[in-house]
Amino acid sequence: MVIAGGGPVGLMVACELGLAGVDVLVIERLTGIDPTMKAGYVNLATARAFHRRSLLPQLQERHDAAVERMQKFLASKGIENAAGGGPVGAHFAGIVVDIGLVDFTGPAFTHAGPASGVILVSQQEIEALLNERAAELGVTVLRGAEVAGFTAEEDGVTVELGDGRTVRGDWLVGADGGRSAVRKLAGFEFPGVDPAVTARQFVADMIGHENLPVGWNRTDGGVYLHGPYPGRLVTVEFGGPPEDREAPITPAELEATVQRVAGVDVTVTAIHSATRFTDHTRQATTYRLGRVLLAGDAAHVHSPLGGQGQNLGIGDAVNLGWKLAAVVRGSAPEDLLDTYTAERHPVGKWVLEWTRAQVAAMRTDAHSSALRSVLSDLVSTPDGATYVLTKLSGMLHRYEPGEHDLVGAPAPDVELADGTHVGDHCADGRALLVDLADNPAVRDAVDGWAGQVRIVSSKPAQQVTWSALLMRPDGYVAWAADENPDISALSVALRRWFGEPAH
Known part of the structure; x- marks a missing residue:
């Protein structure tokens, strides 16, 4: 497997593949981590992705240090408490959300888990952390190298490097940024809007x-x-x-x-x-052409206003990583990769629209000023503040829904009776069957997928309305049930996402 781009997105894909035992080579143009200040925070969806891979303590440490640094700066300006409507924080077009207005009892936050308080982590810190994890997983990162060309064939991709060397992999992932060489060489369409600011x-x-x-x-x-x-x-x-x-x-x-x-x-x-x-804004029409796939800025570019870029790219990486690993191992058919574009393209489109809207509301002409006044009024209401913060958290992104309300949504990180959370049981990268009702029929249904699905059977620490769910490796719900689980529907979900059972 070859990945072009060793930033957070490329490294996240590499770590997901390495966790599954796939041999991975990352090609990175830079010889070290770019020190230029970029993204400064992670949203809840990103923090939960790191929690599922047992990396939350490292994020927490960096977040705590950033909070201390921020508080010292604000104190030097005579601002003792920036919470609840302070001058900095989550915002839309520079209209800061008053955290005190947000309703945290909604479904997006009710079972957010221990990752909910981790926010202030820089892109450089994310990249350094993923570099360490990639090395632990045996991922090879080749720095100071560039993709000069490639030839995609039915059974793999031969990649030519700028120094004349060639490498070969089953698949090529372009995570090489907004000016992606992989995207250009492969011929992906990349329509959008030219910059104006x-x-x-x-x-x-x-x-x-x-x-x-x-x-x-x-x-x-x-x-x-x-x-x-x-x-x-x-x-x-x-x-x-x-x-x-x-x-x-x-x-x-x-x-x-x-x-x-x-x-x-x-x-x-x-x-x-x-x-x-x-505010250059473009998005590839598809994220896959044959054996070449795009992720992160290679698939979509936009203004960084609102800090959505790295979070969007990490979402791409965790969606693609487990699917690509399953196809490489032969446990899932190749058409599983078609769900990558189907699920992530709409999310990317939303982020592009969100950033364009922010630029429109920031302009200084009379019409934009009037629009901004209306938006400010809306954001200053409990419903408006809750909506904006929930959207920024990444927890409103839904994939294809199912019969149960949870299907297609991020799985609730419920606390279990033993004090652990659902996310604590995902470190090995497998899917997770959560059985809260001690139901043998539910557990027996996954026997044929034991290598791909881990089982956790426990009472919840708090009352919930559902009794069982199947969570994909990227944290999204593939199947869920209340009091009377439909075992046949569970079998359908298992086959759809994890192929035929092993015999």
């Missing part, structure tokens, strides 16, 4: 930054975010895309954008991290 995110030492208010701010010159860490700024300007996005970012450029957007004169004395981004 220039945004900059940077961390710098500055003189004069004390005159900048903390949090999201909208002015006649654009929108900017100050914090939640010392020296961190994001500016968004609506005069079109940058003339040269790849040109080195200078102190003078950063000083000028702060003056135009914030109206404050600063002197940049040192740049620690700086990047430009736009």
